Amino acid sequence: MLAQVTDLIFSVTEEAFRREIRDWLARHVPSEPLPSMDTPDGFEAHRRWERHLYDARWAVVSWPAEYGGRGASLVEWLIFEEEYWRSGAPGRVSQNGIFLFAPAVFAYGTEEQKRRVLPPMAAGEEIWVQGWSEPEAGSDLAALRSRAVRDGRRGGWRLTGQKTWSSRGTYGHRMFGLFRTDARAERHHGLTYLMVDLAADGVTVRPIRQLGGEPGFAEVFLDDVFVPDADVLGEPGEGWRVAMSTTGDERGLSLRGPGRFLAAADRLVELYRRVSAGEEAGTDTPNAFRDAVVDAWMRAESYRLYTFRTVTRLGDGQRVGAQSSLNKVFWSELDLNLHATAQRLLGPWAETGGPWLDGYLFSLAGPIYAGTNEIQRNVIAERLLGLPKEPKGSNGEKGEKGEGR
């Protein structure tokens, strides 16, 4: 039997993988940051970057080679993330497709769907947006009302309703979402997981400006929009199960790996050094911030360690399940803490804008999207600690959400 010793060393293959991606990034990451992906030019620039990644087979390292990946292990995936964010590479405009939708396609898609949907998604040709939230269905996703009625003649479904807060909806191409296909069923019954072409007849997209000023998400109105049977993921009526099957495992690890927070923590340490050397004129004495910087850095490190612990568990064949709610609360608060600390360090310069302010504004959304932290804490208390559920009737059962941005 193999001795299962604790072993915090990357293997020779893993180290080689790290060197390869590091070298590639050093040669290819744009020297100037791209314009925001929530502007028309920035969106296209980010798509070109995704194409570049894809051509070098770096876009979706953990996917099988036949869909453009490298079949990378979880540890290699984490290494990729560390190197990617450390290098200052652009944000991932395709992320809600490759991280949130693709796992469901892998699990429930037909061969035809996988071949048709996955490569253009990975190449940045088709940007996917998530259509879960609705005006009356936020935390309570199962309250969604957008409906799909059967069109037997054409072999498909006709959609009517409204989705909202769809990240990248302003410029994106296709939407995956949940729709009510059985008018008599309630809550999470009678829902179907569908793929919707946002250029189809009957689709109207209204951009919504976010706190930072750009139309980062959108409202999507659907008026008798036809979706062919080929674009149903999983069985009709099984939408809830399809949607939920991948949220647990994917919520923490793939959408928000530790790499991006480690990179931000390192930049925070650098900022502290500059501020305390007097190069950036904050008002307060830098020493007052020392502990805050150390704490933020430590939290990023601990998220990394927790992730290695999770990867070890997965390797041992254990399931992660509701533990992903612990992840979600932790990374979102960590991110907020990192950026708030940077803003404090910058003192009077904080309001003048730049990457830290952008990052701070974005981090403020973390506790809201991907299932609010209040909902996650309910999940932690009920599923992990075994505390009693809230009485039904007052707010019914809650859907567990897993949106990203």
Place this chain on the structure above:
Amino acid sequence: MRLAPTADEELFARTVRAVLERRCAPREVRAGFARGRWAELAEIGVTGLLVPEEHGGLGLGAGALVAVAEEAGRACAPEPVVEAAVAATLLARVDADGRAREWLRALAVGAAVPAVRLAGPGTAPVAHAAHANFVLVADGDTLYGRSAAEAYIHPAPGVDPGRGLAYVDMSMSPDGLLAVRQEQAVTRAARLGAIGAAADLLGAARAMLDLTVRHARQRHQFGRPIGSYQAVKHQLADVLSAVEFAHPVVLRAAYSHEHGRPSAGRDAAMAKVFASDAADLAARSCLQVHGAIGYTQECDLVLWLRRVWALSAAWGDAAHHRAAIAADLLGPAPAPPCP
């Protein structure tokens, strides 16, 4: 890459847990240190965990200590499990000395109880000295040791009666005094103590959380279990989060320590910061969720509250270790991270 307790460590922890479940129920914890229990812990190897095999111990390392200390914390065992490990590593360095060898052997068979203090003001009391057979105290880079029978020992008041705090004076005469200069070893041993205390604190935090979840499921107010209220749920969810995220930090610290990683000092400090903070949060939240019954000596919660109040500051409190981390991280040459 593998970050988890080993199968051996888990098996060992289960054995320790079984013994403590049988021999260290809350009623017995209230009675304080028990020589009988110390002997029983010796039988399964706990007291000689880090004593080299040639002196009758198990010769294990920090990883094993973490597994065992967690169980000690969970059971709120009053015995100096962490101190035994720290004493063993120190004495193993000076095993040419007859007394050191004698103490090592006695530790391994449970015939001797150690008390150790490696940092802090020289006038401060030493934990477990009230029931110890020998005492080790570091002053700067010099380690002093004396058998308790030959030292002046006066019991000191302490928030946790189980800790057996006492003032120790061993300066009466050079006869019988072990005195060795070993700066590196003292630093390393203090690190091990911080890691062990961190594991102990996490075990205590988990025990408090279990106790409190049970209470929150049973206690009804306004016709519902109090655990169904979100204000209660969210507090306990945060305690679980603090404990779960601290645990890999402690495992990593043990690994860095055993493998002599450049970041070993920083990693141990981080383990103590996370564990102290998690246990402090657990103590506060669990008391709050218990309500008035938690504010009594009748409720068992008090046993762990006291342990945490004492231990969160022992082996360097969170502020002390944060400052050490800052010195490395924000200094000219931070240690490379592990892994």
